[in-house]
Amino acid sequence: MSEARLDVVQWATGNIGTRALRGVIEHPALNLTGVYVHSADKAGTDAGPLCGLGETGIKATRSIEEVLGLGADCVLYMAAACDFDEVCRLLAAGANVVTTRGEFHRPESMDPAVRERVEAACEEGGTSIHSTGSSPGFITEAVPLVLSSIQRRLDGLTISEFADLSRRDSPDLLFEVMGFGKPPAELDERRLSHGKTSFGPSLEVVADALSMPLDSIEAGGEVATARQRTRIAAGTLEAGTVAAQRMTVSGMRDGRAVVRFRALWYCTTDLDPAWDVRETGWHIAVDGDAPLDIDIRFPFPLERMAETSPGYTANRAVNAVPFVCAAAPGIRTSLDLPQIHAVLG
Incomplete structure (x- = not known):
C-alpha cells in the first residue's frame, strides 16, 4: 500500500455513515475531501459537526457531479x-468504492447483467x-477464514x-417493521x-476459499411467542404474540449444511418454545478435526447499543479503504484482498 x-x-451520513465519516476525519492515512448527503437540511453543512467533531472546511453536497469532480481515491458508499x-x-470516473451494501460480496452471486455493468465501469476507471x-463481512468471512486456517x-x-431488543425504544421498527407483538400467523415468512x-x-x-463449493443456499425462519404479557422499552408484548424471530441461512453440500448463519432477535427470553438464547453478540461453532466453540460478546450495557454498534460496521469499511485502493480493478471479495487491519497511529 502507498504511504x-x-x-x-x-x-451518506446515516448511523453507519456518520460513524465512518468520523473515522475518516480522524484516520492518520486518509484525507476527507467530500461528503455526499441525501437530505436538503444537511447540504452545505460542514462535515465535522455532522459527526460530532469540529469544523473541517469540507461542506456536504447533494451533487454527484461535485463528488466526481473531486477526483477522490475512494468513496465510502453507505x-x-x-x-x-x-x-x-x-467507478468509471476513477474512484474506488468500499461499501457496506451487500450486493458485491461475491461477483458470481450477482445478476449477470449488473455484474457486467459494474465490471465494465471498474475497467474504464481502473478501480475496484x-x-x-x-455482519455480513467480519463475522461471516474474516472470522471463519481465520478459524478455518x-x-x-x-x-x-x-x-x-444474537440481538436482545428488549431495551430498544423503537416502537415502529419492532412492532410495525419487524412484526414483534403480532400473532405468529401474521408474520411474513418471506x-x-x-x-x-x-x-x-x-x-x-x-466455501470457495476452502475449495468446498456449495450445491445450494437454503433459507428460512421461525418465531417463538411470549409465554406471558411482557413489558419492553418499545411497548407491550401480549402473551402468545411474536417475541423472538430466528432466521437461518444454510450453505448445502452433499445434502448437509456445511456453513450456516443464524440470526436470533428477541425481546424476552421467556419463550414458547424455549430457545437457546444468549446475550447480544456472536457464537461460532466449528465442527472439524480441530473443533472450536467461541463466544464474542459486546461488553457494554444494552442502553449503549445504539451509540456503540454502528462502529462495528463502519470501522471495518474505513479500515478496508487502503487495501481496496491498492487492489486490481474489479469486484473484489475477501479472498482477493490481504487480511484487513487497522492503521491507528
Whole structure:
C-alpha cells in the first residue's frame, strides 16, 4: 500500500455513515475531501459537526457531479439502497468504492447483467469495489477464514448472531417493521427468509476459499411467542404474540449444511418454545478435526447499543479503504484482498 494519504469521500451520513465519516476525519492515512448527503437540511453543512467533531472546511453536497469532480481515491458508499447507476459512475470516473451494501460480496452471486455493468465501469476507471461490514463481512468471512486456517477437515461451521431488543425504544421498527407483538400467523415468512440474498453470497465466499463449493443456499425462519404479557422499552408484548424471530441461512453440500448463519432477535427470553438464547453478540461453532466453540460478546450495557454498534460496521469499511485502493480493478471479495487491519497511529 502507498504511504501517501488517500483522498476519501463519505457517501451518506446515516448511523453507519456518520460513524465512518468520523473515522475518516480522524484516520492518520486518509484525507476527507467530500461528503455526499441525501437530505436538503444537511447540504452545505460542514462535515465535522455532522459527526460530532469540529469544523473541517469540507461542506456536504447533494451533487454527484461535485463528488466526481473531486477526483477522490475512494468513496465510502453507505446509501440506504444501492443505486447501480451511481456506483458505476463513481467507478468509471476513477474512484474506488468500499461499501457496506451487500450486493458485491461475491461477483458470481450477482445478476449477470449488473455484474457486467459494474465490471465494465471498474475497467474504464481502473478501480475496484468491495462490500464489507460487521455482519455480513467480519463475522461471516474474516472470522471463519481465520478459524478455518487451523482445520484440515471441516464438517460444519455455524455462526449465530444474537440481538436482545428488549431495551430498544423503537416502537415502529419492532412492532410495525419487524412484526414483534403480532400473532405468529401474521408474520411474513418471506421476510424471515430474506437472508438468502443478504448472507448467502458471503457464506459462498468462505466455501470457495476452502475449495468446498456449495450445491445450494437454503433459507428460512421461525418465531417463538411470549409465554406471558411482557413489558419492553418499545411497548407491550401480549402473551402468545411474536417475541423472538430466528432466521437461518444454510450453505448445502452433499445434502448437509456445511456453513450456516443464524440470526436470533428477541425481546424476552421467556419463550414458547424455549430457545437457546444468549446475550447480544456472536457464537461460532466449528465442527472439524480441530473443533472450536467461541463466544464474542459486546461488553457494554444494552442502553449503549445504539451509540456503540454502528462502529462495528463502519470501522471495518474505513479500515478496508487502503487495501481496496491498492487492489486490481474489479469486484473484489475477501479472498482477493490481504487480511484487513487497522492503521491507528
